[in-house]
Amino acid sequence: MEQNISNLIKIIKKYAKLNGFKEYFKDLCKITFYFKNDINKQTILDILEDRIPLHLALEDEKLIDLINNIKKYQDFNMWPTHIINLVLILKDIFKDVKNFEDVYYSLIELLEKLLIF
Numbered sequence: 001m002e003q004n005i006s007n008l009i010k011i012i013k014k015y016a017k018l019n020g021f022k023e024y025f026k027d028l029c030k031i032t033f034y035f036k037n038d039i040n041k042q043t044i045l046d047i048l049e050d051r052i053p054l055h056l057a058l059e060d061e062k063l064i065d066l067i068n069n070i071k072k073y074q075d076f077n078m079w080p081t082h083i084i085n086l087v088l089i090l091k092d093i094f095k096d097v098k099n100f101e102d103v104y105y106s107l108i109e110l111l112e113k114l115l116i117f
Contacts, residue, residue, distance in 0.1 A: 001093070008089045008107075009116065015076050016116045024072055026104070031069045032090040033100045034062055039091060044070060044084050 015021050032039070035056070043053045047070045056063050073083035097103045111117045 004089045004092050005110070007085065008093070009111070009114065011082050011086050011089075012111065013116055014082070015078060016111070018076050021076055022117050024069075024076065026108075027065075027072075028069050028087070029090055029094075029104050029107075030100065031062070031066050032087055033094045033097070033104075035066055036091050036094045036097075039066075039087065041084060041088060044087050047071065048080055048083075 012025065038056055043056065046053045047067050070083060070087065093107070094103060108117065
């Protein structure tokens with residue numbers, strides 16, 4: 001977990017001061033939490049390459065949210081490797097979590113205390 005937080009901080013530090021990134025991060029956290037058991041690196045690569053991951057095809061509305069959130073990385077000039085790693089790190093952080101708010105608010109508080117947000 002410590003390694004995940006450390007890697008998360010390294011990535012976010014590059015983009016946190018950009019206008020709208022904090023809101024983007026929150027939306028990305030929410031959708032990653034929802035799909036935490038269903039996404040992997042190949043899923044993210046499929047989305048980045050404009051392919052619909054077949055195993056998620058039945059999740060119409062939420063799948064659109066996932067695709068839009070991942071694709072929005074371009075608004076912040078993020079490297080594709082950063083969005084891939086960011087989603088995978090968030091997936092690992094949320095892996096055994098039952099309630100989104102329990103971890104999300106603690107994570108934001110940590111980032112604020114470190115003056116990243």
